[in-house]
Amino acid sequence: MIIVLKPNTLQEEIDKLSIFVKGKGVEVCPIVGTEVCVLGLVGDTSKIDCSQLEANRNVARVMHVAEPFKKANKIFHPEPTVIDVCGQKIGGDKLAIIAGPCSVESEEQICEIADEVKQLGAHFLRGGAFKPRTSPYAFQGLKYDGLELLMEARQRTGLPIVSEIMSTNDLDIFEREVDIIQVGARNMQNFDLLKQLGKTSKPILLKRGLSATVEEWLMSAEYIMSGGNEQIILCERGIRTFESYTRNTLDLSAIPAIKELSHLPVVVDPSHATGKYWMVEPLAKAAIAVGADGLLIEVHNDPANALCDGQQSIKPKLFGDIMEKLRPIASVVGREL
Ligand code: PEP
Ligand code: MN
Numbered sequence: 001m002i003i004v005l006k007p008n009t010l011q012e013e014i015d016k017l018s019i020f021v022k023g024k025g026v027e028v029c030p031i032v033g034t035e036v037c038v039l040g041l042v043g044d045t046s047k048i049d050c051s052q053l054e055a056n057r058n059v060a061r062v063m064h065v066a067e068p069f070k071k072a073n074k075i076f077h078p079e080p081t082v083i084d085v086c087g088q089k090i091g092g093d094k095l096a097i098i099a100g101p102c103s104v105e106s107e108e109q110i111c112e113i114a115d116e117v118k119q120l121g122a123h124f125l126r127g128g129a130f131k132p133r134t135s136p137y138a139f140q141g142l143k144y145d146g147l148e149l150l151m152e153a154r155q156r157t158g159l160p161i162v163s164e165i166m167s168t169n170d171l172d173i174f175e176r177e178v179d180i181i182q183v184g185a186r187n188m189q190n191f192d193l194l195k196q197l198g199k200t201s202k203p204i205l206l207k208r209g210l211s212a213t214v215e216e217w218l219m220s221a222e223y224i225m226s227g228g229n230e231q232i233i234l235c236e237r238g239i240r241t242f243e244s245y246t247r248n249t250l251d252l253s254a255i256p257a258i259k260e261l262s263h264l265p266v267v268v269d270p271s272h273a274t275g276k277y278w279m280v281e282p283l284a285k286a287a288i289a290v291g292a293d294g295l296l297i298e299v300h301n302d303p304a305n306a307l308c309d310g311q312q313s314i315k316p317k318l319f320g321d322i323m324e325k326l327r328p329i330a331s332v333v334g335r336e337l
Contacts, residue, residue, distance in 0.1 A: 001026075003039040003053060004061040013058045014039075024048050036060075046070060067261065069218045071225035072232070077263040083203050083231050085179050086160045088123045090203075090233050091265030094336045095326075096294030098162050098180075098205075098267070099319060100126035102309035103139065104146035112301050114153035116316035121323045121337070124180065125150070125159040126296060130166045131308055132186045139307040144173070151177055162205060162296075168196045175200045185210050185237055185272070188220050198227015205296075207235045207269070210248075214257050221264060234258060234266040235296055236287075238273030247275025247312070250283055255290045271298035271312045280314050281322050288329045297322075 003021075005014065014037055018028045026043035041048070046068065053062045067073055082091040090096040099122040104110045114125050129146025131139065142149065150161045160179035165171070166187065174181050180203045187193055188209035197204050204224055208217045221232045236255060238248025250273035258266045268287035270280045284295050300306045300313035314322070323337065330337040 001041040001045040001048065001050075001065060002063045003041065003059055004063070005037045005039070005058055006060045007035040009037060009058045017056060017058065021048065021053075044070075067215070067218075069215070069222040069262075071230065072218045072221045072262045072264055074261060074263050079263060081230070081232075081263045081265060083233060083265060085124070085203055088160060090267070091293050093334070095288065095292075095330055096124065096265075096267060097122045097323070097337070098124040098126050098294065098296040099299045100162075101128075101300045101306065102271075102298050102313065103128040103131050103141050103307055104149050105142070105307050107149050107152065109301065110149050110153045111156060113299055113316065114157045114159060116301070117299055117319060118157040118159050120316060120320040122159065122299075122319075123294075124162050125153055125157065126162040126182075126298075127153070128164050128308070130164060130170070132164070132166055132184050133308070147173065147177055154179075165193070165197075168193055171196055171200065175202055178202065180205050180233065182235075183207060183220075188212055188217065191223055194220055194223035195227055198224045198229050200229055202229075203231035203233060204229065205233045205235050205267075207237050208239065208251075208254070211240045214254055214261070218258075218262055221262075232264050233293075234262075234264050235269055236266060236273070236292075237269040237296075246273070246279065248273050250274065250287075252283075252286055252290050255287065255292050259291055265293040267294040267296055268292040269296040271296070271309070271314075275312045277303065277312055277314050277318075280312070281318070281325065284322055284326060285329055288326055288335070289333060291333065 026041045029040040031038045099117040104127040127150050131141035154161045162180040163178050164182040164184045165174045182205040185207045238250045241249040270283035298313040299319045303310040303313040
């Protein structure tokens with residue numbers, strides 16, 4: 001971190017500021033010019049509150065040299081993280097495909113979809129039991145009964161299950177019964193939830209917030225990691241932009257950006273990114289081409305009657321076709337499917 005002081009700042013003020021930052025455990029290297037003095041801070045600056053420094057009337061500017069995320073940073077962990085979930089790996093050479101309905105609706109529905117996606121090559125089964133709906137009048141999920149049905153589908157197919165947690169009240173059951181705990185876009189900055197998940201032992205699928213920058217997203221991963229749980233899978237699911245044709249705008253550039261900044265695996269959700277079932281295929285292909293470690297795709301056996309997100313859900317047949325079309329793309333970028 002670099003602090004640029006205003007021209008002609010008194011030595012006495014420079015000394016006071018130096019003592020203040022040294023008190024935070026970092027070293028101060030002053031560079032004194034004829035008019036301007038710059039303080040270089042060396043060491044772990046993560047505990048320094050930038051806005052506190054900017055509030056000092058002698059400070060002209062504060063600049064970051066290093067990123068504020070540490071545990072998620074590739075600099076301190078150059079090897080890519082590979083997460084092992086019940087023997088299935090996320091982040092290695094093999095792409096991870098997570099498929100299933102937006103929400104669990106009935107035993108028949110989840111078991112039929114689970115059988116089909118398993119047979120067509122999915123590695124994980126997704127299904128929402130607790131649904132974060134925009135309207136309080138919309139279907140809110142089967143809740144604990146939905147989790148039970150997901151467990152039954154896992155038992156049947158052997159597919160590990162992925163489901164979204166909404167409340168810290170449900171931590172125990174999710175830690176016990178769910179293989180990958182999903183944090184939805186709307187909860188990406190629910191810091192209390194993130195801190196609690198830091199104490200759990202299950203991998204976390206952390207979706208990007210609706211309007212979150214890449215740095216904010218990685219800082220949310222940092223919240224979980226700083227609590228001790230370093231098994232994070234990032235998920236790009238589209239961001240809010242001025243464009244309204246699609247539900248969101250898939251930020252494909254976030255994938256190489258994450259690969260540059262972090263060692264964490266990152267998957268793409270083309271379903272929520274576009275909100276249109278017919279856009280899932282082209283964007284799934286693009287996601288693999290730009291280096292995503294996998295995909296999260298909404299698959300429903302009867303999209304027209306789905307209780308949630310039918311418009312963006314593909315039928316099992318199309319899911320199978322897409323899987324076949326992804327194989328050559330995966331092989332061109334050195335991945336396996
Ligand atoms: C979901 O995965 O069904 C979901 C609600 O996603 P998001 O949090 O990305 O909107
Ligand atoms: Mn959904």
